[in-house]
Amino acid sequence: MTALLTRVLGREQTEGLRRVMLWAVLAAALQGVAYAFLVPLLTRLLGDDPAEAWPWVGALAAATAVYGAAAFAATVRGNRFSAELGRHLHRRIGDHVVALPLGWFGGERTGALGQLAGQGVVQVMNAAANLLRPLCNAFVTPAVVVLATFAFDWRLALAMLAAAPVAAGAYRWSGRLIGRVDRQSHAASVETADRLVEFARHQPALRAFGRTAQDHELLDAALREQHAEARAAVRIGVPGIAGFALAVQLCFTCVLVLGTALAIGGSVGAGELIAVLVLAVRFVEPMGAAAELGGSLRVARGTLERLDGVLASAPLPQPATEGPLPETYGIELDDVSFGYDDERTVLDGLDLRVPAGHTVALVGPSGSGKTTVTRLIARFWDVRAGTVRVGGTDVRDLTTDQLMSRLAMVFQDVYLFAGSIEDNIRAGREDATDEEVRAAGRLARVDEIVERLPDGWAARVGEGGAALSGGERQRISIARALLKRAPVVLLDEATSALDAWNEAAVQQALAALTADRTVLVVAHRLDTIRGADLIAFLDGGRIVEQGTHEELLGLGGRYAQFWREREGARGWTLAARS
CATH class of the missing domain: 3.40.50.300 (P-loop containing nucleotide triphosphate hydrolases)
Incomplete structure (x- = not known):
């Protein structure tokens, strides 16, 4: 646990947590001392001369006052540390995820990260502010009570001590059940959160096709799964909490039976027995809350483990020092191979040159990897093989700040x-x-x-x-x-959402960039393609044709076919509008 805390919180915050725990332990120990004074107080109060109880009343009052001051200090420190911990964790998560490759943010990770940075961080903060001190009370206070009981009757103290392994075993069993519930419910919550965000964001498309909340299958399935996991959590988690509470009550019952037997045998006086039984109540009362507190702490630990998984994700490697900036800004992709997973290759030995100050249009069928090329230039991922250069410098030899300061990007999304x-x-x-x-x-x-x-x-x-x-x-x-x-501009369908009038205006603005900037544009609009200095046709993970518009039309190959299809589609659209 210490290693996990150090990895996630860092050394400084871990030391801060230890200080908070020391104050919590001190307050719990002082609470046990205050409870211990109840035995001599009640023994004398129920004895032949009740006036002898007055000194013990003063001692109890003094111990209670000291305990109250320590508990107040522990609470204040816990809440202050909790607030600082929240800021620290959010800053750590933010600093780390911005250094991760974009490929990391796929599948369910985005929703999981959102829940982790929101609800997860709050759970860890709550553990520091509201769980540590009660949990210390649940274990430290009973330990002090047992030690105090040895001073009054060693047999009852041994009975309490013998109950500790039983309670500890029940606590560990309960914790394992709660941990199992947390893992299952977390996955269901992440899926539901993803589907809810999707449902909210895509309302225009859903309504356009008459899709309402009643027939959105993905959201309905996620809600059903979350409901099933909530029911499973009750079935699995409640027996653990109830079992621990039963074990604690059995321990108290054993102490009560032993004390009664000793009192009947004359070994313990009635007043002393009552006093020790009151102490026994204080022994089991904080332990009774340990199962629920421990369950919440186990949930917080699960969050820490998930945070540890995020922080353990390897960021894109960065050069140790900033090297010299490129003097020119041409783009080169040499024998580049890349895939988003081990099973599918998107680019396979791709070669592409974008001369400095020129505009190159990258065209090809959907799914051919055009957008991937722009992402690799921006180093959202690293290539599997080959080299991507900007200004003759491998992008892996530039820091993120150096590379991003040289790129301006306009993407579809x-x-x-x-x-x-x-x-x-x-x-x-x-x-x-x-x-x-x-x-x-x-x-x-x-x-x-x-x-x-x-x-x-x-x-x-x-x-x-x-x-x-x-x-x-x-x-x-x-x-x-x-x-x-920026000297290098990456445009991915930059005019895809514009009407003809605004597209013409934007094209004029983009034309100003080509005079002294390097532009790679991914486009399907015919006017955008025709205006490029060079056109590269991408298919099968490679550049299969390259040249000017007229040259490629003259070849009569893939580009010419692509152009005819686009021209035909545009003509059909214009005819339909007229």
């Missing part, structure tokens, strides 16, 4: 932050002036969006840009790339 239009454009270059931001916006025709919105440039776009249309989001994304002024 545009994401806008939940700020203003101006803020989203400024994300391209934080030190840009207001006029530079708006000039980039005007080039991308964002000013047309601004004019119709009451708040203008300060208009909020909503989470992910939900308040805007797809074309409007794309224009803001293009403005962001224009503002960055």
Whole structure:
């Protein structure tokens, strides 16, 4: 457990947790001492001269006051540490995931990460603030009570001590059951969270096809699975908690029977027996809460293990030091092979050259790997084999900051932050002036969006840009790339969501980039393709044809066929509209 804490929390936070636990242990021990004073107090109070109890009343009051001060200090320290721990974990998760390859964020990991950073971190914080001290009370206070009982009657103390292994065994059994429940319910919760987010985000498409909450099969299946896991959690977890509580009560019953036998035999006086039984109650009472507390702590441990799994994921390797920046900005892919998993190869020995200051259009059938090429240039993943170079430098020899400062990217899946239009454009270059931001916006025709919105440039776009249309989001994304002024521009279907009028305007803005920038554009629009300096046709994981538009048409090969199909499709669309 110590090694797990050190890996996840770091050495400094682990030391802070130890200090919090020391205060919790001290408070629990002082609570046990205060309980111990009940025996002499009650013995004298029930004896021949009750006035002899007054000194013990003072001792109990003093012990209680000291315990209260220690408990207050332990609670304050626990809550302060919990708040700091939450900030630390969120910062650690954020710092680590930004260094992970984009391929890591696949399957169920995105939803799991969201739940881990939200509910999971809260569980760990809750353990530090609200579970550690009660759990210390559940074990340290009974231990002090047992030691105190030895001072009054060693036989009853031995009876309490003999009960400890039974309670410990029941506690471990209960903890294993709770851990099993946590693993099962976590997987179901992640799946449900993913399906709920999907259901909310895709409401327009669902409603367009008449799909409502009643017939969304994936969400319904996830909710049914979560319901089944919740029922299973009750079946599995409750017997463990109940079994531990029963073991604790059996221990108390044994102490009660032994004490009664000793009192009947005359070995223990009635007053002393009552006092020791009161102490025995204080022995079992905190232990009774241990099963539930331990279960919550086991859930927190499960969260720590999942956090450890995230933090153990290897980030993209970075060079030890920043090397010299490239002096030119051509793009080269030499004999590149890549696949998203071990079973499927997307690129197989691909060779591609994008000369500095030129525009190359990458075309090909869907699924041929066009978007993958742009991602590899941006080093969202590392290639399996071959080399990707920017300005003659292997991207693996550039730090992330060096590489990203040289790239401006506009992809199909545009994401806008939940700020203003101006803020989203400024994300391209934080030190840009207001006029530079708006000039980039005007080039991308964002000013047309601004004019119709009451708040203008300060208009909020909503989470992910939900308040805007797809074309409007794309224009803001293009403005962001224009503002960055990076020497290499990667465009993936950058005009796919624009109408003909806005596409022409954006094409004019993009044309300004080609004079002194290197541009790789993935596009299906015919005008975009025709305007490129060079066209590369990708199929089967390789570049099968390369040349200018006229050259490739003259070959009469794959590109020519692709062009004819596109021309035919456009003609059919225009005829249908007329």
